[in-house]
Amino acid sequence: MEQQAIVIALVGVLGIGAQWLAWRTGLPAIVLMLAAGFIAGPALGLIDPELAFGEMLEPMVAIGVALILFEGGLSLDFRELRHAGDGVSRLVVLGVPLGWLFGTLACFYIAGLNWPVAVLFGGILVVTGPTVVLPLLRQSSVQTRPAAILKWESIVNDPFGALCAVIAYEYFRLSGDGATVFEVVPPMLIAAGLAGLLGYAAAVVIAWAFPRGAVPEYLKVPVLLTTVIGVFVLSNKIEHEAGLIAVTVMGIALANMNVSSLRSIHPFKQNIAVLLVSGIFIILSASLDFSQLSYLNWRFGLFLLALLFIVRPATILVSLLFSSVPWNERLFLAWIAPRGIVLVAISGLFALRLTDLGYADGNVLIGLSFAVVVVTIVAHGFTIDLAARLLKVKGQTRPGLLIVGSTPWTIALAVQLQKLKTPVMVVDSSWQRLAPARQKALPFYHGEILNEATEHNLDLTQFHVLVAATENEAYNALVCNEFAHEIGRDAVYQLGEAGDHDDHRKLPDSLRGRALFQSGFGVEDVNERQAEGWVFRQTKLSEAFDFEDAQEKLPESTHMLLLVRETGRMRFFTHASRPEPRAGDTIISFSPPKKLTVEEVAAKNAGKRGLKPQSA
Structure with missing residues (x-):
């Protein structure tokens, strides 16, 4: 009985260990499992399944x-x-x-x-x-x-x-x-x-x-x-x-x-x-x-x-x-x-x-x-x-982002990611809300993301990250829960509930996706700021221009959203974690409009009146 328990435990450790190592290294999991079993069995004699289980x-x-x-x-x-x-x-x-x-x-x-x-x-x-x-x-x-x-x-x-x-x-x-x-x-x-x-x-x-x-x-x-x-x-x-x-x-x-x-x-x-x-x-x-x-x-x-x-x-x-x-x-x-x-x-x-x-x-x-x-x-x-x-049958290798909900904020985010050659798809059940995505030539899908038919009409394998950002926070949480087991609990995100001060209405964290932004901005927060002129900005880091330099250059009150590695991997700044920026990364931030100098204001006003700005 004890020998059988040891064999079962070793089989579990070796099998799942090989799967984990394959995930970390990118090597074929099957090869690693075969190697692990062969080494533990005939090579080292640690496991003898026939002796342990017999006719079973x-x-x-x-x-x-x-x-x-x-x-x-x-x-x-x-x-x-x-x-x-x-x-x-x-x-x-x-x-x-x-x-x-x-x-x-x-x-x-x-x-x-x-x-x-x-x-x-x-x-x-x-x-x-x-x-x-x-x-x-x-x-x-x-x-x-x-x-x-x-x-x-x-x-x-x-x-x-x-x-x-x-x-x-x-x-x-x-x-x-x-x-x-x-x-x-x-x-x-x-x-x-x-x-x-x-x-x-x-x-x-x-x-x-x-x-x-x-x-x-x-x-x-x-x-x-x-x-x-x-x-x-x-x-x-x-x-x-x-x-x-x-x-x-x-x-x-x-x-x-x-x-x-x-x-x-x-x-x-x-x-x-x-x-x-x-x-x-x-x-x-x-x-x-x-x-x-x-x-x-x-x-x-x-x-x-x-x-x-x-x-x-x-x-x-x-x-x-x-x-x-x-x-x-x-x-x-x-x-x-x-x-x-x-x-x-x-x-x-x-x-x-x-x-x-x-x-x-x-x-x-x-x-x-x-x-x-x-x-x-x-x-x-x-x-x-x-x-x-x-043979040119390779699918999309760069990790993609699936955005659920077509809003001015998500459209602006999709445009930024498309500039970085990140595959992006905007999904919404309203043809009218998808109009801006169509106008900007963004890939889109018209349909209900929770409909089972979507899995067969839309190839989801290329999307490694999901952001649910509709106007309905409860729906966003439902979408995150539905896709968490396919994409991964750590790769489904939604806007936070910072704008909702009615505590009894807040959803438990266990039911939600990870909250975007370290501040936990909610849907109302980003909509209000975008109406005030806030925009997304891209900042490329290098050995000579690091994350601290980027923060100093960006306007005050800027909020970091995510960074995109050179490989295309996306890492988000959330209320629970902050990725470690390094050279080669591109930071995407959500920030207020830059304050204009006196000369820039004068030039802008003169342009509106059709006059040439006077030089000092």
Whole structure:
């Protein structure tokens, strides 16, 4: 019991530690997790998951994978297919059989595996996996369409890859008794269809029960997770690995049933996914045995190169022939195909079964699957940014600002940030209030930011900071709360309540975004000052002109709003914190008009009368 507790604690520390280190350094999180598990497991012997968990290890990993696929399914909205539907459908309908065929040929002719093992492993190689693709997409900025295609392919093809492996295994298991392909495949496809129907039925029940109050709020997450696990286990009773199809269908169905009550559990499900991905990667890489790597030889090295440069490109390019996907996006998709948890988990399961059937090459699958995972993750994880730039599918890399509320103050702020080449978007539900934004050629979105459709009509991935500055402070707080779990609690801001002296009306800080300005200026405060002629000013800092010099040059009563680093990162001056300005930063301040000298006043008045100012 104590040993298991230590292993669980170490797995958590290593997994989340690797995720944090990836966030700090920008390195692929999956690579760091694999390295951490390998060092703690076979290298140092600190963790031995098989010894700690025994027979429970396989079902633990299987349920973890099922929950990850379900969570991935919840992120798939059919509205995304308006832009990526052609590519996604081709990669499912054509990509799966083509990938299976090309992978099988590479396994047999290059890796030297015997036919049964080659056919089975070729089916497993169809998977890419959300556990590796989604973290890579989060860390790199890729345009909407190729990112959507990769996401859909990784989630939808995972259960199909498992199904291919099951079909191959059952055929070779029963072929000794004279069974034919037509006697093996149709019953399995029917079983897979039944599993999908079971997942859809579970989604319908959840979508009916949750909005009607049949389940209390505090039980919704437990009920949902328990239902997912139950559907997975029951479907596996119908057919091996059919549970993956069931939970994926259940997730996709729920995502497209517009169940508003599911929005409240999104932060929790995302946290569960991060924990599961971290934990499973650490456990699987720590379970690797050096003896399993002894099977690898030069032929397997050639096989890995063929997988990267022949199998995947051929699958994508043939599948997308005559499609609407541009060639630069096809080439990008042809390169990016990291494998992850599902590949290792299914390979480990069938390696034992193939060995029991008398196929000696079955033992090779464990080491080879880990080699595929490591090579593809390292190759694609470290090159995805370079490939995206070279093929011009890179999205906006400079952090953007999303401004909710079109007012004279927010328009003036947006103009300043646009001058610094910071992506900015003004969102408002009133076409009339957006008129100044249109006149100044600012990017804008006409619609309700809290509407769920906005997530699919507006690409929010490029915006790293949100400022809610409508006339309604309660609405601003609601917007900040809604987007805090997506953008980050420290990156959602609203104007303060300094202008509201009625204490009983003030919102608790826990419900609000961070207050802009150290003074906590409210909406009324900035509107009054702007009417008096206050303006935004930009001040560039250098080694010779520091922050103190800037403060002396600016008018008295100036209030600092934010600084923009040379990288584009924005740091705001708030009532709770003040960033440390340094050389290269650009300060944006909100300040009163400069006081005119006597000569400037005389010149201004003379200009109004059409006279020349007299010289002294």
